[in-house]
Amino acid sequence: MGTSTNRTRAGNASLEQAVEDYDLVILGGGTGSTVAAWTFASQGQRVAVIDRKYIGGSCPNIACLPSKNVLHGARVASYIRRSEEFGLFTDGLRVEMPAVRARKRAMVMGLNEMYLDQYKRTGAEFICGSGRFVGPKTLEVTLSDGSTRLLRGSNVIVSTGTRAALSAIPGLTEARPLTHVEALELDHVPAHLIVLGAGYVGLELAQAMRRFGSRVTVIDHNDRLLHREDDDVTGALADLFGDEGIETALNASVKKVSGRSGESVMLDFEQDGRTTTIEGTHLLVATGRQPNTEDIGLELAGVQLTSDGYLKVNERLQTTATGVWAIGEVAGTPQFTHVSVDDFRVVRDNLMGIHRTTTGRQIPYTLFTDPELARIGLTEKEAQAQGIAYRLFKLPMEGVLRARTLSETRGFLKALVAIDSDFILGFTAFAVEAGEIMASVQTAMIATLPYTTLRDAIWAHPTLVEGLIPLFSSTPSSSTDIPAQVLEAVSVNS
Ligand SMILES: Cc1cc2nc3c(=O)[nH]c(=O)nc-3n(C[C@H](O)[C@H](O)[C@H](O)COP(=O)(O)OP(=O)(O)OC[C@H]3O[C@@H](n4cnc5c(N)ncnc54)[C@H](O)[C@@H]3O)c2cc1C
Ligand SMILES: NC(=O)c1ccc[n+]([C@@H]2O[C@H](COP(=O)([O-])OP(=O)(O)OC[C@H]3O[C@@H](n4cnc5c(N)ncnc54)[C@H](O)[C@@H]3O)[C@@H](O)[C@H]2O)c1
DSSP states (O other): OEEEEEEEEETTEEEEEEEEEEEEEEESOOHHHHHHHHHHHHTTOOEEEEESSOTTOHHHHTSHHHHHHHHHHHHHHHHHHTGGGGTOOOSOOOOOHHHHHHHHHHHHHHHHHHHHHHHHHHTOEEEEEEEEEEETTEEEEEETTSOEEEEEEEEEEEOOOEEEOOOOOTTTTTTOOBOHHHHTTOSSOOSEEEEEOOSHHHHHHHHHHHHHTOEEEEEOSSSSTTTTSOHHHHHHHHHHHHHTTOEEEOSOEEEEEEEETTTEEEEEEEETTEEEEEEESEEEEOSOEEEOOTTSOHHHHTOOBOTTSSBOOOTTOBOSSTTEEEOSGGGTOOSOHHHHHHHHHHHHHHHTTOOOOSTTOOOOEEEOSSSEEEEEEOOHHHHHHTTOOEEEEEEEGGGOHHHHHHTOOOSEEEEEEESSSSBEEEEEEEETTHHHHHHHHHHHHHTTOBHHHHHHSOOOTTOSGGGHHHHHHSOOEEOTTSOHHHHHHHHHHO
């Protein structure tokens, strides 16, 4: 620990500078790596986190939490529009985006203060600056005043995350499209927002902006919204978007973009052999992510990349350089905050000599449209592709009494249960507060409880989770490839 003078190569220039030694240096402070910093520092280790911009990384600053904050505002707008349904009469709705943004900014500021306080309490050091490797386990940080520091860690974690990818469509970059970062900072409602990409970011923000009053068109080159999900899910999402007046152009291949987002922007796309031009005022790009692995000196540290530019890691999240670990999206981890936190657990245990891997993790997720889509385990598509026979329990939300009290009966619950046991293989809720309903089913799956435990539990009335009783009491249908004699045996035994 402490400092020593060392000769290190930074690019072509050799520099002589005091190296500060740490037990752990973290490049990029996303959620998982921030928790790592706090954890190791509170155990007495000397820990530094280098981040060029964000205290706590993307999630609390530009991604999950600010987007959910803005989405909630849009949900309130939707309630106000529906107010007469609840016997409430208002004199109309005026949306002030600067105030929407101010609420979001205040939340982010509060989160930043909370994080800084936690840094102080644990003794981890947050260094605001841009970092790059200049040698094995050694990083140079350039601070905002242009000065530099050299940090060397007994262990180093790389957690530089990803950024919005811009497809190689002629004119796209020049049109200066919004990404989620700018979309969450808008001080006005776009007159006509074109959303390129019908994935998580695109769908959540499309619905929110529509509810704030924007005309919205969603374009995707796949033929369904959120195309990896089962057809009943993507169909229900399409119905929802249709009912809310969101236009969609699917199976659409964008050939050219012209104009400028924020003023007037045109997209030429081919669909069913025809070329169409659509014009909007704003363009949001939500077509996936690209890893932040360029220009950070990985080659000087012996850290190799995969063919698509992510860090090459093993199932213990070790990179190809000894003592250099990876956490989060930059390691190719599924792109959710809760999985980056589990990456932290994997690295933590391995650093403590406990073997823990990323293999076979069960990963839940929730799309925060309204209603939400919550998913865990196998979809029907996945079960069929893997030749896994299942019993399918499905219940429309009209069958959940709590949903009726809320006038939120859109959607359904469905569960896949093994044909040869009562274990739950997968669960989907497209429903109000779906993410909360899923948690109970996930707990049963973690504990490998049979579905009958959920069916036979006494749930408080009237709650949404109580819907698991009618769901699991319904008569299941079965996947087509289940042999008749197996089905017969199941029905005889049940
Ligand atoms: C709009 C949006 C909404 C989302 N909503 C959800 C959600 O509801 N739920 C969910 O689970 N997930 C959500 N996600 C995904 C989630 O944000 C990420 O999976 C999560 O933040 C994990 O990111 P990470 O730790 O890999 O990296 P990040 O949190 O992105 O951290 C990487 C950090 O590295 C820093 N950095 C990069 N290069 C350098 C460098 N050279 N020097 C110094 N610092 C550097 C960056 O400034 C950044 O702070 C959302 C994503 C987006 C875009
Ligand atoms: N609620 C959440 O948990 C949440 C919310 C937002 C983001 N995220 C995470 O962030 C990740 C990134 O989100 P995202 O929406 O950017 O990516 P995504 O992978 O979810 O969706 C990208 C979409 O863009 C489409 N696409 C790609 N290239 C295209 C092109 N050239 N033309 C037209 N369509 C194109 C794809 O078909 C896909 O539908 C998500 O996968 C998710 O893991 C999670």
